[in-house]
Amino acid sequence: MKMIIIFYITFTCGFLENVISNVNPLPYEAIFNFGDSISDTGNDATYYPPMDGDSPYGSTYFKHPSGRMSNGRLIIDFIAEAYGLPMLPAYLNLTKGQDIRQGVNFAFAGATALNMDYFIQKKLIPPLTNISLSVQLDWFKKLKPSLCKNKQECDNYFRSSLFLVGEIGGNDINALILSYKNIAELREIVPLIIEEIINVTT
Template identity: 70%
Template structure:
């Protein structure tokens, strides 16, 4: 009798726990992200030599380099937290942060472009540093898919309850075309953009927190290299290193996507506020 009562108690606890957990399910079961260094959280880190432990990257939130090209969290980190999910597991670094691939995977790779390597070769252009285009990331996803779900029915249900984010990507392709051009040539290519920037931007708004010399704190020195400095309060600036934004800027973008009107159609309501 005692064994039977104990079994009933255990069964009841398990039943109620299941009811409670299913009463308020998370809006998304998982998040899958594709992109470049704007959202890479550890894939390039798994391929290239690690940064110096004293590097300014990751210094604000993680207190050490975290595989992210910023001083702290990225837009994708804020979005995951808003939906009650952990930081996404980098595809090439699956053991990082003891991640759970069933709750999301990050395929973004720093330096990635939207164009395949063949495009650069055929057009006589200097290829990017990494051969991880968007199509390569999609191939990674296809290879991982059998691990995430087995049957077509299971996959349909699982992926319908997941959030897929593609981009930002393509900036590296544009940069490869324009980086060797003069300012005069760039003004001819993007006159409206240049005119808008010169009319509205100030040095302080455009100035990088981490970098070398010059009015915008940007030169050919990599953030954290000898001869570079870091601002005292990254939260007051938008630009982190001349190519990437600060955690504060990424948080504002995430707020606009999750809590604002940046996404069309809008994302599902998030159970947690972005802070």
């Protein structure tokens, strides 16, 4: 787990350094993001509105509830800003006629890489949500006809789009930890998580 966190931080720092230094030869015109709370810009808050209706998240930067699991901005916000793009709207917050050509965020707080069926089958304490990575991919597929109409148009459009898949998988591990599984059992789930991330990315 420690190695995953170190890898993620190293990758993010390298990625941001490349973007911010303007040496990246690929200017992106849109960003599509998939993941969990680390990059959720409002899907969870829309699906499960705060009970008190006045979430403190967002108070330090946005000065109002922003739908993020943070009082400020997220890494995905800085990536969008570095490419001169607006902050990504959450998929569940989209309104009719809204311009989505510069990207959409499908990340959902509490999301898992694996589907809920896995946790039920293994008799594990289930994750807090059933919005897995494959559910987010289904959301993208539903949105796709609004973005491009045919293969050539889609190829051209997505060629200049950045797709981010993850961070995700931590909530899968958490479900096993909460179910009092040992290290050997935790190790067994890692290849399954990786395989699911690869499949969705492909």
